[in-house]
Amino acid sequence: MATQAEHQSTRRDFLFVATGAVGAVGVGAVVWPLINQMNPDASTLALASIEFSLVGIEVGQSVTILWRGLPVFVRNRTPKEIEEAKAVPLSELKDPATDEERTKEGHENWLIMIANCTHLGCIPVGESGEYDGWFCPCHGSVYDTAGRIRKGPAPKNLVLPPYEFISDTLIKIG
């Protein structure tokens, strides 16, 4: 008698647990898509990586392009700027990085950086400031010719987006 009751109650427990577990799986399967819909959609993701042709940007010129909604500086640096950047000892830098680390090998004239100041996101002005690089008018951060922070409240160098050279004149950002 007792064993039968026990037997029945285990079967009952098993059923309840199974139903509850399947129900939980169902709830999870419903909830996740309802959250996931907020992630970037297919049209946004299609713009996650762009190709950009460097043809026509002369030495000493820079252009600002848009990538993932962010402005990106593409600068063809002069030999003088490269020299200046290389000459700086790492010990002088707030966020130490060599010029080689800031550019791609064999394309060291090209400096490609996200154009938002690492302080609070303003766009610095090019070819200005005491280090011949960028000067942020908002709160006075100064960057050098490799986009490294030299003075002011910004903590970090201008951020480099992930990019690669597909050919000498074509880059793929993202």
Added chain:
Amino acid sequence: MAGSSSMLKIKTILAAVTLSAICALPATAQEHETVHIEKQNWSFAGIFGTYDTNQLRRGFQVFREVCSSCHSANLIAFRTLAEEGGPHFSEGQVKALSAEYDIADPSADDGTRKGVASDFWPAPFVNEQEARDANGGALPPDFSVLAKARGVTDAFPWWVTNYFTGYAEGGPDYIHALMNSYEETPPEGVEIPEGKHYNAVFPGHAIGMAPPLADGIITYVAEEGQEPVPETVDQYSKDVSAYMMWLAEPGLVSRKETGFKVLLFLILFAGLMYATKRKIWSGIEH
């Protein structure tokens, strides 16, 4: 496979039932005329329906070589041609294809630039007025969702069966029928205005579009190991209808796959819930 053959059987039975019923109900016909549209066997019909990649590619070829010279498809990005469940071209093919088109871009030097995968299919005409002017006053409709904007009306009460068979291919059925229902000389007593063409299934029968397809106008290149496909109006129109269905419903395959899983889950869960409910209520008179 078993699924699709049983679907076929169900459809045959339903067709037979429908047919006999139509025969049995002679002149209850309503005042307004109903055009008979022959339903086709689409690969994307039914619970397990999927697009036939090769058919979509052929349909894309028909669209590109014939339709797209007048019809736009504004909501279609090149990138979607590479999506799984669709024509599934390679990324490289899509990139090369998009680069063949000039895209208007005010930020580009001369106002246009080469297309990229994220661009949308460029329209053949700059605006509606230009499209009308080039087409004798008629506006060629945009293809983006056209396959869902057309349908087949089944007479009462036969449409009720569509709810159970899951018939959702009225658009491609109509488009296929439209392509195959042109007649050079309209039947006696039907006047077709200058510049219009007689089409048996088009509402009002006078359509602005000249017969766009003819046997042999498009050359299909069969890939290795594939059966050559007939180059006929019937085949072209089937292919382009399937392609248009994909344009209108690009996520159909994954939607149906998910749906099948959801239904299985719900049936299992309903069974468990029933058992649990019975257990809880056991011993209670109600």
Added chain:
Amino acid sequence: MGAFPMSEHSTYIPGNGVEKWIDERLPIIRFSKEHLMDFPTPKNLNYWWTFGGILAIMLVVQIVTGVILAMHYTPNIAMAFNSVEHIRRDVNGGRIIQATHAVGASMFFAAVYVHIFRGMYFGSYKAPREILWLLGVLIFVLMMATAFMGYVLPWGQMSFWAATVITNIFAAIPIVGNPILELLRGGFAVGNPTLNRFFSLHYLLPFVIAAVVILHIWALHVPGNNNPVGVEVKSDRDTLPFHPYYTMKDLYGIVLFAIPFAWFVFFIPDILGHPDNYIMANSQVTPAHIVPEWYFLPFYAILRAIDFNILFIDSKLGGVIFFAGSIVILFFLPWLDNSKTRSGTFRPMFKWFYWLFVLNFVGLTYLGSAPAEGIYVVLAKICTAYYFIHFLIILPVLSRIETSRPLPTSISESVLGKAH
């Protein structure tokens, strides 16, 4: 007896100090336990009663999917149509979420019709549940307004012409009709201001519905549930606690209901809609056959049926009066049916007339979709007349002449009487 004041059946004893602390300040746990767990519910409720729970879930489904769609939708006449396509094509899972919302509207109405007709058969509107019924009719009216405005948002041809036709109903009102029409549309025709305000109100009204639903449940919990025999609860032996008995039964009903729902969403998401709504709104072309969504068809048939002038009232205003009247009359149902017997099961004559009414309603639905010509026009007039005759003549007369079958003395007796 029968009436349960709101805190009499409380068995809640705070388990620990924290619960006690909360209970003295905001007795929310006590409230939940009383109304969601322990609430005494007649033991003989059948599956038609699960539709209340199904409707609660449907409201949640519509609000959740709707809030999500609003994250991606643009209420502007130039962009609305394409933004809905953007949801279907690009947004992660967007096609399913959009289809759930669109099909969900139909499922919601299907469930509400079952719920209403259940109430009509079992006399759930009778004393002391009149306010419960009135609130229910109010919810139904709010649902219709919400669904109508939601249907306009995708800005297809049917959206646009539905908005035009339905707002025009108000123009039938003498003198103030046209000013009201312009006020509703925010212009001389349906346009961008109309779309914008419909979006705003379509977002607002579901929350109003939710509030009225709370009142509806409150009004339910004062007298307690009606039940299939229509005899009030007399003792504890007639009831079961809501949880786990009815929570499980309702959940089972909800899962069953989800099966056809999923069938529509995943396999035929467009079958309940109209192909013309995949054509962007065009103010210069009316679609060949404009039909409202199926759940409006019975009332639409009544609107169209009046094609003749009644004395000094012209046919347009007449149609509007009958259309509005067909809904307003529902508010008076508790006083039109005076029979002391609640449940249709024990009313031999009412039963027949009830099913005749259902048949007539289904007929009106069909006629609403049929072209307004030939035999359909005549049938629509007959069905419209019968609709009103049922409420105004049949029900009052029945309650005078009908003799009910003997009622069981209690729910538990009726349950034991059943052969198991």
